[in-house]
C-alpha cells in the first residue's frame with residue numbers, strides 16, 4: 001500500500017507495510033528483517049522494538065505449559081503448615097481462598113484469587129492457545145488475535161511474583177505466633193514465578209504480532 | 219541494528235513521527251495505518267493517534283486512587299486476636315511492629331511497598347501529567363524512564379494486601395490466635411488498582427510530543 005504524504009512541500013512515498021511506529025514514542029522506522037539474536041531499538045526513545053530469538057516460539061510454549069502445570073500444583077498441594085499451642089493446620093491455596101469468606105475477607109480473597117491464580121492462568125492458557133499452533137507451523141487458531149491482546153493486557157495484573165514476596169513477609173510476621181513449614185505448593189509457586197519471568201524475556205511482542213499477521217494471510 | 223529511523227533529508231526537522239507523517243500508528247503492535255483508520259488491521263485494537271482524553275482518565279483514576287489511599291492509612295489493616303485480646307494495626311503500625319521484633323529488612327520492604335511506592339507514584343504520575351502541558355525541567359528520556367519505573371514498580375505495592383490475605387486465611391486457631399483483615403486492606407488494594415489504571419491511561423507518546431513542540 002502506497003501513501004503519498006506531503007511533508008513541508010516535499011512528497012515522499014512510504015510503503016506502509018515496511019514501516020513500524022514505536023509504540024512508546026510514535027517515531028517511524030523502516031523495518032527490515034531483524035536477525036535472530038539481535039535487538040532492534042527505537043532510535044528516538046531507545047525502547048526495544050524487536051528482539052527475535054532462535055526457536056523462541058517452542059521455548060515459550062514449553063515454558064508456558066510447565067508454568068500452567070506448576071500452577072495446578074501450587075493451587076491444590078499443601079502450601080503452608082502452621083502449628084501453634086497444640087493446634088496444627090495445613091492449608092492449600094484453594095483452602096485459603098474458599099474457607100474463609102466472612103465479611104471483608106470475601107472481597108479480599110476474591111481479588112487475591114484473581115490476581116495470583118485466575119488471571120495468570122488465563123494469561124498462560126491464552127499464550128499457549130496463540131503460540132501452540134504457530135510453533136508447529138500451523139495457521140493461527142481462531143480468535144488468536146484477541147487472545148494475544150488479552151494475554152498482553154493481563155500482564156500487569158498477573159501478580160504471582162508479588163504474592164511470593166508477600167508470603168515471605170507473612171512468614172516473618174507469623175514467626176512469633178506459630179511454627180511454619182512451607183509445603184510443596186510454595187516451591188511450585190517459586191518455580192512458576194521464575195519460569196514465567198524467563199518466558200516473558202523470550203517473548204518478543206512485535207515478532208509475535210508480525211508472525212500472526214503473516215500466518216493468518218497465507 | 220536493522221531498524222532504520224526515517225531521516226528527513228536536508229531538513230532541520232528532528233524526527234519523523236507517525237502523526238507528523240499524517241499516519242496513525244497502533245500502540246499495541248506498532249503497525250502503521252493511513253489517517254482515519256479506526257481499527258488496527260494486524261491486532262484489531264482500536265486506533266488512535268493519541269489516546270483520547272488520556273490526561274482526563276489519568277487524573278480521574280489518580281484522584282480515585284488518592285481518595286482510597288486516605289482510609290487505607292487511617293483504618294486498621296489487620297486485627298489480631300490472641301487469647302481474647304485484640305490488637306489493631308495500621309499500615310505504619312505494622313511496620314513499627316516488625317521493627318520492634320528486630321525484622322528491619324522486612325520492615326523496610328513493607329514500608330517501601332506500602333508507603334514509599336504509593337506516595338512516590340502519586341507524585342510521579344502527577345508530575346508526568348503536568349509536564350506534558352508545560353515546559354519540563356527533566357529531559358525527555360528521564361521522563362520516559364520515570365514512566366517506565368512507575369509502570370514497573372507500582373504493582374509491587376500489593377505486597378501488604380497479600381500479607382494480610384495470607385495471615386487472615388492461615389492464622390485461624392480459634393481462641394488462641396486469629397487474624398482478620400481490616401477496612402484498610404480493601405481500600406489499599408483499590409488504591410493500588412486505581413493508580414495502576416491511572417498509569418496505564420497515560421499515553422507515553424504525549425511525553426515525546428511535548429519534547430517535539432519544545433524544539434520548534
Ligand SMILES: [Zn+2]
Nearest residue numbers: 022025042045
Ligand atoms: Zn520510541
Ligand SMILES: [Zn+2]
Nearest residue numbers: 244247258261
Ligand atoms: Zn495493532
